[in-house]
Amino acid sequence: MNLARDIIDKQLVDRHKTKMGKVDGLILALESGKQPVVSDIEIGSITLARRIGKRAERLVRRLKRRWGAKHSQEPYRVAWRQVRDIGVDIELALDVRETPIFDWQAWLKVKLIKRIGGA
Amino acid sequence: MKKLLEISLGIVTSVGGYLEIGSIATSAEAGAAFGFQLLWALVLGTVCIIVLVEMSGRFAAVSHHTISDAIRERFGFNFFVLPLIVTVLLNLMVLAAEIGGVALAGEFATGIGYQWWAIPAGIVVWLLLWKGTFGLIEKGVALLGLVTLVFVIAAAKLGPDWPELARSVVPSLPQHDGSRYWFLAASILGATISPYLFLFYSSGAIEDRWDESYLWANRAIAGIGMIFGGVIAASVLIIAALVLRPAGIHEITDYHQLPLLLTSVFGFFGLVLFIASLAVACLGAALEIALQQAYLVAQGFGWNWGKDLRPGQAPGFSLVYTVSVMLAAIPMALGIDPLDLTMFSMALTAASLPLTILPFIFLMNDKRFVKEHTNGRLGNLAVLLIIALGCVLAIVTIPLQLFGG
Numbered sequence: 001m002n003l004a005r006d007i008i009d010k011q012l013v014d015r016h017k018t019k020m021g022k023v024d025g026l027i028l029a030l031e032s033g034k035q036p037v038v039s040d041i042e043i044g045s046i047t048l049a050r051r052i053g054k055r056a057e058r059l060v061r062r063l064k065r066r067w068g069a070k071h072s073q074e075p076y077r078v079a080w081r082q083v084r085d086i087g088v089d090i091e092l093a094l095d096v097r098e099t100p101i102f103d104w105q106a107w108l109k110v111k112l113i114k115r116i117g118g119a
Numbered sequence: 120m121k122k123l124l125e126i127s128l129g130i131v132t133s134v135g136g137y138l139e140i141g142s143i144a145t146s147a148e149a150g151a152a153f154g155f156q157l158l159w160a161l162v163l164g165t166v167c168i169i170v171l172v173e174m175s176g177r178f179a180a181v182s183h184h185t186i187s188d189a190i191r192e193r194f195g196f197n198f199f200v201l202p203l204i205v206t207v208l209l210n211l212m213v214l215a216a217e218i219g220g221v222a223l224a225g226e227f228a229t230g231i232g233y234q235w236w237a238i239p240a241g242i243v244v245w246l247l248l249w250k251g252t253f254g255l256i257e258k259g260v261a262l263l264g265l266v267t268l269v270f271v272i273a274a275a276k277l278g279p280d281w282p283e284l285a286r287s288v289v290p291s292l293p294q295h296d297g298s299r300y301w302f303l304a305a306s307i308l309g310a311t312i313s314p315y316l317f318l319f320y321s322s323g324a325i326e327d328r329w330d331e332s333y334l335w336a337n338r339a340i341a342g343i344g345m346i347f348g349g350v351i352a353a354s355v356l357i358i359a360a361l362v363l364r365p366a367g368i369h370e371i372t373d374y375h376q377l378p379l380l381l382t383s384v385f386g387f388f389g390l391v392l393f394i395a396s397l398a399v400a401c402l403g404a405a406l407e408i409a410l411q412q413a414y415l416v417a418q419g420f421g422w423n424w425g426k427d428l429r430p431g432q433a434p435g436f437s438l439v440y441t442v443s444v445m446l447a448a449i450p451m452a453l454g455i456d457p458l459d460l461t462m463f464s465m466a467l468t469a470a471s472l473p474l475t476i477l478p479f480i481f482l483m484n485d486k487r488f489v490k491e492h493t494n495g496r497l498g499n500l501a502v503l504l505i506i507a508l509g510c511v512l513a514i515v516t517i518p519l520q521l522f523g524g
Contacts, residue, residue, distance in 0.1 A: 009192045009199075011421050022191070022421035048196055088183045105422070105434040113430045113437065116249075 003038065011089040012043070012078075019089075020096040024048050027077065041083075041090075043101055044075035071100050122336060125327075128258055129340035130347065133172070135264040136319065137348025139404030140220035141213065141310035141468075143397070144461045146352045147377060149303045150359025151368050152296070155279070158287035158356060160304040164311025165349035167508070169341055170501045171476065174483050174494070175317040176337035179324035182488040186321040187418040189488060190478045202478070203419055205471050206314055207412060212464035213315065214408045214447040218244065219457025220401030224394045227378055234454045241448030244405045248440050254326075254427050260403045267351050267396045273384040274354035277361045284357070302519040305512045306462055309469030311352070312505070314476075319411040322418070326426060334492070355380065374458045405444075413439040466516045472509030476502065 001007070003026060012020050025042035049060035064073055076099060078092060085091040096102055149157040175186055182189065191199040218240050225236030247256050293300035320341075329337070362383045363369075368376055377397075381389035410426060413436045417424035422435040430437035451457060480502050483494040494502070 004195075009195055011188060011192075019421055019423045024196070051196055052200065102422075102435075108434040108438060109431050113434055 006086075007038075007090070010086075012041070013089045013091050014096040015084070015091070015093055016095065017091070018096050020092070020099070020101055023090065025051070025075065038080045040077040040079055042075045042077055044072070047075040069100070069103060072103070076101055126336050126339050128261070129336070130344040131265065132257060132261040132323075133316075133320070133340055133344030134267075134347045134351070135261040135400070135403040136313075136316050136407055137168070137311075137345060138264070138267050138351050138400045139310075140216050140397070140401050140457065140461050141313070141465045142307075142348075142352040143220075143355055143377075143400065144371075144458055145303065145306045145310045145465055146355040147359040147363070147380060148371050148462070149307060150356040150361075151363040151371055152303060153293065153300060154360040154364060155284050155287035155357065156291060156293065157300070157303055157307060158284065158353060159290040160307040161311065161349060161353050161356060162288050163290075163508075164308045165345055165352075167308075167312050167501075167505045168316065169345045170498070170505070171312065171317045171479065172320050172345060173338055173341040174479060174498065174502075175321040176324050176329070176341060177334060177492055178482060178489060179321040180329040180333045180337060181331055181490055181492045183325065183330075184488060185325050185414070185418050186318055186478075186482070187415050189482050191419055193482060193485065193488075194478065199419060202474050203415065205474055206318070206415060209464065209468055209471055210315055210408050210412045210415075211443060211447055212460065213313070213468070214405060214412070214443060215450050215455075216457055216461040216464055217401045217405035217408060218444075218448050219451045219455075219460060221398055221405065222451055223374055223377075223457055224398035224401070227390065227394045227397070233457065234452055237448050237451035240402075240405075240451075241444050244402065244409060245441060245444045247406060248409060248426075248444075249430060249437065257406070257426070260399065260406065263399045264403050266392065267400055269381065269385075269392045269396060270351050270354040270358065273381055273389075274357040274361075276384055277358060279357050279361060298519055301515060302466065305469045305516045305519065306465040308508070308512060309465040309467070309472075309516075311349075312472060313468060314471070315408050315411040318415065318475075319407050322411070322414045322424075331492070358384070371458065374456070377458075409440040409444050409447075412443045413437070466519070469509070470513040470516045473506050473513060476506050476509060480506070 008023050008026060010023050012022060014020050021043040023041050024044060025047035026038055027040035027042060028036040029039040030036050045060050046057060046064065049056040078094065082093045083090060084093050146161065149160070178189065179185060184192070190202060218237055219233065221240040221243075222233040222236035225231070225240065226233040324333070324337070358380045363371070363376065363379060366379070371377065378390050378393045381393040383389070385392060414424055416439045417433070417436040423433040424436045425433060428436070450460070480499065482488055483498065483502070486493060
């Protein structure tokens with residue numbers, strides 16, 4: 001498997017097949033004398049911005065500090081062992097509702113969408 | 120039988136996607152200014168869009184990826200961000216032009232200025248999407264869109280000079296106003312080869328759960344649907360050449376001249392038909408573009424998306440089309456001329472084509488995506504030619520925008 005080609009930027013779905021972001025980044029664990037292994041998948045705009053450049057990352061971090069929730073100040077990590085299947089999408093064993101990934105969408109739903117009657 | 124129905128609905132829907140304010144305005148302008156001479160641009164554009172739509176459908180059916188998903192997956196986020204930003208901005212401009220088209224229909228019908236119709240038109244577009252039954256509405260609007268066939272009837276009634284028409288399929292050099300001629304050629308190509316059309320089409324194929332058994336249906340829908348759309352757009356050009364030119368209108372300086380296309384053939388009834396055609400064609404296109412905007416962003420970031428999801432099930436997706444429609448309605452409400460904006464955004468679309476079409480050449484030859492259904496030599500040659508055409512357009516449209524538009 002070629003990580004950059006086959007894993008990065010693929011669609012992630014949770015165990016109910018709900019789309020829950022893309023593989024924005026990968027975390028490799030290094031141990032001396034051993035092959036590096038993938039330990040986590042990173043999801044979030046900070047990781048994406050970091051891929052574009054340092055300046056983009058600083059900008060996104062500043063915006064997050066100003067407007068974002070407390071727990072969204074660092075990218076969200078999912079342990080690699082949660083991966084159940086790699087096909088068209090990468091299926092994870094967790095439920096997206098148990099993670100903070102789409103807290104902003106939940107916020108949107110409560111604050112805005114319910115009020116204009118689309119929930 | 121079910122598939123035959125699907126194919127006919129697919130054809131009707133793609134006709135709806137083809138004909139919108141961009142193709143009506145550019146065809147009318149071209150006919151008024153140069154008679155049949157620019158027909159070749161329409162034919163060339165239609166061939167290109169058939170090729171691209173067929174590839175989008177084939178790609179989605181075999182790989183189960185939308186084009187946007189695949190661009191990010193294959194080229195990475197750092198490349199994806201370029202077509203993302205360019206397409207989002209262009210979509211906003213074209214969406215504004217389509218809302219302007221609906222608003223113009225409102226003005227023609229009531230005499231109340233289009234500025235006052237922009238916000239209501241935006242609200243209608245948004246409500247149809249928000250209520251989450253788009254699958255049904257899409258087909259309804261597409262069927263209503265068949266009213267635009269009236270342009271074909273009008274063109275046939277006027278009886279164009281067929282040999283001259285046939286000669287215009289071959290490109291020729293202009294005898295006057297060179298820069299305007301090429302600007303219009305670029306605008307026609309931009310209006311015909313709309314990125315939102317083939318991006319939208321691949322999302323639709325995923326939504327309708329296409330698989331490899333749909334490949335021939337895809338070919339039929341892409342081919343027949345786009346040819347139908349092209350024939351209607353060509354009819355607009357023919358009518359403009361036979362009606363506006365003899366009346367001394369060589370340049371459409373005012374959108375009030377547009378209804379003449381049908382009133383000169385059908386009288387008062389023609390006005391009603393023109394209003395209906397403009398309203399339905401632009402409404403259909405506005406729905407597709409707003410939705411395409413939401414598809415693009417949601418697919419780019421991996422959010423939940425789907426035209427039949429309630430906003431509560433896909434808040435991010437719904438937010439994108441809501442904000443887009445709001446932003447697009449504002450310039451029209453402020454009184455920006457819909458026709459000027461249309462011509463401007465069509466030329467810019469043409470200039471952006473290399474960026475949106477370049478990924479095709481890689482995606483359509485990547486066996487990990489399309490298995491054995493990769494492009495043949497002819498298909499690859501066609502894409503390369505479209506990219507080359509796009510590059511030429513990108514280089515020439517910007518100066519022409521300044522001197523010819």
